[in-house]
Amino acid sequence: MLEYPKLEIRRKGVTFIKGASGAGKSTLLKLLNGSLSPDEGSILYSGKDISEMDTIELRREVILIGQNVYLFDLTVRENFHEYYSYRDLPAPDDETIKKFLKLCHADFSLEESCVKMSGGERQRIYIAICISLMPKVILMDEPTSALDGNTSKVLMENLSEFTRQNDMAMIVVSHDPILAKNYADHVITIERGN
Numbered sequence: 001m002l003e004y005p006k007l008e009i010r011r012k013g014v015t016f017i018k019g020a021s022g023a024g025k026s027t028l029l030k031l032l033n034g035s036l037s038p039d040e041g042s043i044l045y046s047g048k049d050i051s052e053m054d055t056i057e058l059r060r061e062v063i064l065i066g067q068n069v070y071l072f073d074l075t076v077r078e079n080f081h082e083y084y085s086y087r088d089l090p091a092p093d094d095e096t097i098k099k100f101l102k103l104c105h106a107d108f109s110l111e112e113s114c115v116k117m118s119g120g121e122r123q124r125i126y127i128a129i130c131i132s133l134m135p136k137v138i139l140m141d142e143p144t145s146a147l148d149g150n151t152s153k154v155l156m157e158n159l160s161e162f163t164r165q166n167d168m169a170m171i172v173v174s175h176d177p178i179l180a181k182n183y184a185d186h187v188i189t190i191e192r193g194n
């Protein structure tokens with residue numbers, strides 16, 4: 001059970017959430033994007049209780065990039081188009097797709113199939129798609145879990161800078177203390193659900 005008498009997360013910059021396995025970090029992210037509802041109390045986003053917000057509106061503004069990567073057995077371009085279509089948004093042009101792939105250290109051909117890609121490659125493409133949707137809040141659960149150290153570093157440098165330049169908030173759950181030390185503006189520690 002998670003208990004937060006009052007927890008405020010800043011609307012801009014990079015916040016890392018750290019804590020032992022099973023402490024409730026991933027659960028907190030699911031609460032913040034409305035995937036889970038609190039048993040008691042409320043979660044406010046821009047002064048509104050998220051349980052009373054339109055789900056589509058909330059999902060456009062607050063996006064959760066979980067540990068599991070969901071890509072279709074299609075090309076890189078087609079995956080971007082599918083995610084935009086799902087959100088009733090016009091498909092991005094190729095230059096936009098390339099820009100976000102580069103941001104996520106995922107310089108792949110737009111015609112390349114995602115089927116045979118490694119877990120780390122798929123993870124970077126998925127992150128690129130989610131970031132390209134330009135949410136106001138990005139929730140990331142172990143975003144570098146399938147990446148090597150150098151790729152993790154480049155990805156977090158790029159995403160941290162992009163987040164700050166675009167007045168977004170990025171909330172990251174990570175077991176990597178070096179990432180938190182190097183990229184966090186704020187750190188929240190969860191201990192035994194508190």
